[in-house]
Amino acid sequence: xxxxxxxxxxxxxxxxxxxxxxxxxxxxxxxxxxxxxxxxxxxxxxxxxxxxxxxxxxxxxxxxxxxxxxxxxxxxxxxxxxxxxxxxxxxxxxxxxxxxxxxxxxxxxxxxxxxxxxxxxxxxxxxxxxxxxxxxxxxxxxxxxxxxxxxxxxxxxxxxxxxxxxxxxxxxxxxxxxxxxxxxxxxxxxxxxxxxxxxxxxxxxxxxxxxxxxxxxxxxxxxxxxxxxxxxxxxxxxxxxxxxxxxxxxxxxxxxxxxxxxxxxxxxxxxxxxxxxxxxxxxxxxxxxxxxxxxxxxxxxxxxxxxxxxxxxxxxxxxxxxxxxxxxxxxxxxxxxxxxxxxxxxxxxxxxxxxxxxxxxxxxxxxxxxxxxxxxxxxxxxxxxxxxxxxxxxxxxxxxxxxxxxxxxxxxxxxxxxxxxxxxxxxxxxxxxxxxxxxxxxxxxxxxxxxxxxxxxxxxxxxxxxxxxxxxxxxxxxxxxxxxxxxxxxxxxxxxxxxxxxxxxxxxxxxxxxxxxxxxxxxxxxxxxxxxxxxxxxxxxxxxxxxxxxxxxxxxxxxxxxxxxxxxx
Amino acid sequence: xxxxxxxxxxxxxxxxxxxxxxxxxxxxxxxxxxxxxxxxxxxxxxxxxxxxxxxxxxxxxxxxxxxxxxxxxxxxxxxxxxxxxxxxxxxxxxxxxxxxxxxxxxxxxxxxxxxxxxxxxxxxxxxxxxxxxxxxxxxxxxxxxxxxxxxxxxxxxxxxxxxxxxxxxxxxxxxxxxxxxxxxxxxxxxxxxxxxxxxxxxxxxxxxxxxxxxxxxxxxxxxxxxx
Numbered sequence: 001x002x003x004x005x006x007x008x009x010x011x012x013x014x015x016x017x018x019x020x021x022x023x024x025x026x027x028x029x030x031x032x033x034x035x036x037x038x039x040x041x042x043x044x045x046x047x048x049x050x051x052x053x054x055x056x057x058x059x060x061x062x063x064x065x066x067x068x069x070x071x072x073x074x075x076x077x078x079x080x081x082x083x084x085x086x087x088x089x090x091x092x093x094x095x096x097x098x099x100x101x102x103x104x105x106x107x108x109x110x111x112x113x114x115x116x117x118x119x120x121x122x123x124x125x126x127x128x129x130x131x132x133x134x135x136x137x138x139x140x141x142x143x144x145x146x147x148x149x150x151x152x153x154x155x156x157x158x159x160x161x162x163x164x165x166x167x168x169x170x171x172x173x174x175x176x177x178x179x180x181x182x183x184x185x186x187x188x189x190x191x192x193x194x195x196x197x198x199x200x201x202x203x204x205x206x207x208x209x210x211x212x213x214x215x216x217x218x219x220x221x222x223x224x225x226x227x228x229x230x231x232x233x234x235x236x237x238x239x240x241x242x243x244x245x246x247x248x249x250x251x252x253x254x255x256x257x258x259x260x261x262x263x264x265x266x267x268x269x270x271x272x273x274x275x276x277x278x279x280x281x282x283x284x285x286x287x288x289x290x291x292x293x294x295x296x297x298x299x300x301x302x303x304x305x306x307x308x309x310x311x312x313x314x315x316x317x318x319x320x321x322x323x324x325x326x327x328x329x330x331x332x333x334x335x336x337x338x339x340x341x342x343x344x345x346x347x348x349x350x351x352x353x354x355x356x357x358x359x360x361x362x363x364x365x366x367x368x369x370x371x372x373x374x375x376x377x378x379x380x381x382x383x384x385x386x387x388x389x390x391x392x393x394x395x396x397x398x399x400x401x402x403x404x405x406x407x408x409x410x411x412x413x414x415x416x417x418x419x420x421x422x423x424x425x426x427x428x429x430x431x432x433x434x435x436x437x438x439x440x441x442x443x444x445x446x447x448x449x450x451x452x453x454x455x456x457x458x459x460x461x462x463x464x465x466x467x468x469x470x471x472x473x474x475x476x477x478x479x480x481x482x483x484x485x486x487x488x489x490x491x492x493x494x495x496x497x498x499x500x501x502x503x504x505x506x507x508x509x510x511x512x513x514x515x516x517x518x519x520x521x522x523x524x525x526x527x528x529x530x531x532x533x534x535x536x537x538x539x540x541x542x543x544x545x546x547x548x549x550x551x552x553x554x555x556x557x558x559x560x561x562x563x564x565x566x567x568x569x
Numbered sequence: 570x571x572x573x574x575x576x577x578x579x580x581x582x583x584x585x586x587x588x589x590x591x592x593x594x595x596x597x598x599x600x601x602x603x604x605x606x607x608x609x610x611x612x613x614x615x616x617x618x619x620x621x622x623x624x625x626x627x628x629x630x631x632x633x634x635x636x637x638x639x640x641x642x643x644x645x646x647x648x649x650x651x652x653x654x655x656x657x658x659x660x661x662x663x664x665x666x667x668x669x670x671x672x673x674x675x676x677x678x679x680x681x682x683x684x685x686x687x688x689x690x691x692x693x694x695x696x697x698x699x700x701x702x703x704x705x706x707x708x709x710x711x712x713x714x715x716x717x718x719x720x721x722x723x724x725x726x727x728x729x730x731x732x733x734x735x736x737x738x739x740x741x742x743x744x745x746x747x748x749x750x751x752x753x754x755x756x757x758x759x760x761x762x763x764x765x766x767x768x769x770x771x772x773x774x775x776x777x778x779x780x781x782x783x784x785x786x787x788x789x790x791x792x793x794x795x796x
Contacts, residue, residue: 021759021760024755024759025755025756025759028751028752028755028756029752031748031751031752032745032748032749032752035741035744035745035748036745038741038744039738039741039742039744039745042605042609042737042738042741043738043741046609046612046734046737046738049612049613049616049734050616050730050731050734053616053619053620053727053730056620056623057619057620057623057723057727060620060623060624060627061623061627063627064626064627064628064630064631067627067631067634067635068630068631068634071631071634071635071638072634072638074638075638075641075642078642078645079645082645082649086649100660104653104656104657104660107652107656108649108652108653108656111648111652112645112648112649112652115641115644115645115648115702
């Protein structure tokens, strides 16, 4: 070393080779940084583990709470069944003029109602005509608590995912820091300018990692507060017991606590839908999607709500999205077809209906090959598709029922054409549903038999039970316990399978379903009784009754009658 | 070419002392890291025990509730028949017609017989003096029985697991402090400037702080078993 040469700053500062000492200083600094990242990674990993553990705990507890709740409610419903049996026995004793026995059964009923809170206010009025409020009891017994636990599970699981992502990111940081440490170490083994290149690259990597660490560390986590979850669970309970306004208020509180609470948006949307606030429901379904809940249920309900508002293009888009998310869902495929139909795109609607019916047929054939039964939900969706078509028809004919859900008539282009197409598609769907249910295959050769539209009559009898006559009508008074379906037929063949289905207020009552073998010859007139007269206590409940007739699993004819409401105070 | 003097190439005592300190602190840090890993394993174990206890507790609740309401159904049937027999018995005193008395007596005997028949389908020890059924007592006894067979209290395990995780974090902070101490010792060893004494003091200070915190953590705070 020349005596006269001035030393550089690094040479003044460090012993030995200044470059090596400088690199050692960098390496130790990066080691300290790595230790800090290790702390962050361990902390994130621990929090992920804690959240994962909490998620498992809440899942177990939610399941347990539901099981114990179901058992409790099951007993309560059994107690109500006993209560009804005793009430019926009391009524029968009264009809037999046995007042003492009636009094005994009533006293017994009163005694047994003390065994469960379900048979007392606020769930049940023993002196009223209404049944107990099962939904209220379910909400109080377990639903709110189980929902709260399920939401805590979901929140903890989301937190677990977020902390795991952070932990994994920190592991990546540690790997990159190891790379930079490797470069620094390598720099001490090579001469010339290239060693500075290694140092610069190492420092660049370290700087990038420091920035990345900062971003990962400050990135917010999906945290749901206890108050938000409690308000949400309360809302679910209130909605379950049909206190819809109260439920919306509870969801409002949950969303005020947690503005990105997707489930709260979704449930508030459902409640607003039940309140017929369709615009509000759409806003909430969309908010739920934005908040991260972009699943088939949200898209399905969003599409249906658009349909009810007559916004058919948006209905088709949303329902299509639902189909993309869950291609096997037949129900939402029918919604796509229905929206096309209401939009006046008849040919496109027929294509979509055919497509959906093919999917249903394949599903039934698929499970039949394996010796299994198709899921019961399939029949629910197919029945709903028919009900939706009939709702559209009733709406466009200006005859909406209380249960009709359909878009405003003025939103439907060319109503007459739409009604004609809806009637035909409805017939196809009914036949397909029955054929798939009973044979596992689509309907066979078209039935040629002609059956006149069903008429209904109330029979009258003398005191010995002999038929005196029939009163044909479309509406019968309260207290009617027997109605005859009258029809003429031609082209029938003995041995054909005949199916009768009865619908009450738009929904089938499967208890009335009857399968028979035809034995009345090729042509003639016939009557089919629908009766509760085998009891001397029950009559038809007031409402609309629709009877459908199927021959060899194909829809042939239908008719509607009404039982009038009780005018007695 | 100039040759470096012995004074420049041979480590002085200061450098040797710093190297020894670096080695000692590194060894101590490694021991702490090992301890940290063991405490982390303990935390995971406690989580497992807690989840097992949660499962046991929910299973016990579900089974106990199902059993209870099975018994309560039988008790409901018992009450129905027994009370019906009692009501008929009370009415019998006011019936004069012999045929009706015979019919009611038959109904009464049938009702009481049915009450006796279903009596075997629920534990009668939970009957109160007023004839009511003590569901709380049955659930309480069933829970006590379950608790004597299995661990059904998860909270202590979860609390301990959380405490152990906090301990892991504190131990890691101590390790960082010791790493910083090594950084100071390394600088002190490399420097020739007087600033090396400042670095040395920084290293000793952080080492002392780290050791003190480790002792406090293990002696005073505790929270984890030495394995």
